[in-house]
Amino acid sequence: MKLDVLYEDNHLIAVWKPAGLLTQGDATGDANLMDEVKAYLKETYQKPGNVFLGLLHRLDRPVQGVVLFAKTSKGASRLSEQIRDRTIKKTYHTLVESVPQEPAGTLVHHLVHDERTNTARVYATEKAGSQRAELSYKILSRNLEAKPPKTLLEVELKTGRHHQIRAQLAHIGCPIVGDVKYGASQPLPDRSIALAAVSLTFKTATTNETITILKEVSFLC
Known part of the structure; x- marks a missing residue:
């Protein structure tokens, strides 16, 4: 695949992950974005041996979007600190079934990762082993004639939990x-x-x- 490099400096590189591609290798042995970026760096800069590449965050396999990697340990340290401090802003666009009750809002839930089904269970209050999850959304457009009706949302993550956007939107009756x-x-x-x-x-x-x-994606509403 041809790597879509969106930004690069001495310490960081941001690329576009297509839907269907793993962010990082797993037990399947399938192709993954991290190996593609390493191969790009090795070839572009004629680097011998193993190439350092720090994974800063992930996107689920069926999701597309911007993924940021660190090319150096300094880059990994500085950006990991920003992630911990929640100063990195992540914005998503998503097309959902149905229409949220409010045109814009903030969702706060508590998520528990179910390892058996690899899903996130959503609760209104804190549970044993749960993590607080927060996001904000606003409606960009909607199509009430579609069956089922569909809504295009802009979502800003405040926390980064397993399947967070998918689980929280489904919980309010708007699955992606x-x-x-x-x-x-x-x-x-x-x-x-x-x-x-x-x-x-x-x-x-x-x-x-x-x-x-920023990279625009068209989801037909």
Whole structure:
């Protein structure tokens, strides 16, 4: 595959992950984005031996979007600190079934990862082993004539939990289009889901300059 590099400096590289591609290798042995980025760095800069690449965050396999990696240990340390401090801004666009009750809002739940089903269970109050999950959303457009009705949302993550957007939106009756794991009416032909990480804002590792990476995705509402 041809790597879609969206941003690169001496310490960081941001690329676009297509839906269906793993972010990081797993037991399946399937192709993954991390290996593709390593191969790009090795070839582009003629690096001998193993290439350092720090994974800063992940996207689920059926999700497309911007993924940021660290090319150096300094980059990994500085950006990991921003992630811990929640100063990195992550924005998603998603097409969901149904229409949220409010045109914009904040969702706060407590999620428990069910390892047996690899899903997140959603609770209104704190439970044993749960993690607090928060996101905000606003409606961009909607199609009430579709069956079922569909709504295009912009979502900003405040926390980064396993399957957070998928689980929280499904919990309010708005599963993401194609996400049959969380209650969508039918899968998409390519097994992806209508969720994309379209924007990432962070500070560079050394100059502290604020960078925003943005790539538009069209989900037909």
